[in-house]
Amino acid sequence: MDIVTRPRILVVGAGFAGVGCVRRLERRLAPDEASVTLVTPYSYQLYLPLLPQVASGVLTPQSIALSLRRSRKYRTRIIPGGAIGVDLKAKVCVIRTITDEIVNEQYDYIVLAPGSVTRTFDIPGLVDNAFGMKTLAEAAYIRDHVISQLDLADASHDPGERTSRLQFVVVGGGYAGTETAACLQRLTHSAVKRYPRLDPRLIRWHLIDIAPKLMPELGEKLGRSAQEVLRRRGIEVSLGVSIKQAGPHEVTFTDGRVVPTRTLIWTAGVVASPLIATLGAETVRGRLAVTAEMNLPGNDGVFAVGDAAAVPDQAKGEEGAICPPTAQHAMRQGKRVADNxxxxxxxxxxxxxxxxxxxxxxxxGGRDAVSKPLGVELHGLPAQAVARGYHWGALRTNVAKTRVMTNWLLNAVAGDDFVRTGFQARRPAKLKDSEYTDSYLTPEQVRAHVEGAGPAQG
Structure with a gap:
């Protein structure tokens, strides 16, 4: 079949769902049956659950960046960029490439898996002063930043400056926030032994969340167990509390406390990619409303999966239940949507x-963990074995598995290192610098752009 007449399948996003879909398509479609194109800024899949271990230096960034070009059946065309709009009627996806060129890509079938972005609120100073934790660049920057705070505090003669540099605030009591606070606290606890001029008691970590419980999905017992581990390590956990104002040198909590700090890490949940709003279609809590087959009602050849889709959770058997935005569901949805x-x-x-x-x-971190596999509650070393075993098994390539296992073993034997790479020393990496949420088009802008651009590519 001629390449021009082959059906065109366009997959948007290289997260768990998008990559799972592409890999399944490559394995199950004959080369002349359809062409497959993937839209992503980076030619790798990020194993997001292990990002806190990159921030703490337990794993190297390359360990959890899984190349998309290593597959034996690799034949997918990759467009390096991000989708900023979709015209469902014209079957055109508008893409901004990494060189800021705007291109139109035609499709016959589209799988929307753009993932999510950090959920922020209208809090004064938040996006200007807080760090996020959703990308490799952010994790690497946070590691450099945390170690630099120890260096600067050690060199400072100002008690006020020293206090602010040695206090760290993490907002978000979900998995990302809890693991980030735990892993980075362990890093500073180990590192401070190399700073004889610093009093370890000056280093304080704060984990806050507006919710009344820490990781409520774990259940009462395990949630309490995790909270006790954190408090035993010296992490101050405050529930029912959020941020009222964020400044460059201090943070004001909603309970009135003012904490002098140079480090505010924001992990208070996610929302669906702004791309979904460009479709003008029905949504459920910001996620695209799809059927159990993950297709968009009334639109042939349009599918959506992962964090950006409200996929009905039929396993629960509850009216209106939708799948949570977790890697576990995204990986499996990607395979099923490819089959569909x-x-x-x-x-x-x-x-x-x-x-x-x-x-x-x-x-x-270390020997501490809490896990609930198949409803069985575990903590300590058994939970750690289950947690790391699950993540190791979920890594898509043998190269990644080897790198991660080697890093874990090296860290267990040799301990942490406290090297600042300095790669981003002069470049900001706050929330406003990391997520380009203002790049997306409105549905009207998408239609005007497609109609005014003439014939689309593809």
């Missing part, structure tokens, strides 16, 4: 997505 795209292509019936949650794992 192929089924549509071959005029076969689609299958609904059904998956019962396998449980939760939280790695708190």
């Amino acid at each position: 795209v192929i089924a549509t292509l071959r005029n076969q019936p689609m299958q609904p997505y059904v998956h019962k949650d396998l449980g939760l794992v939280v790695d708190l």
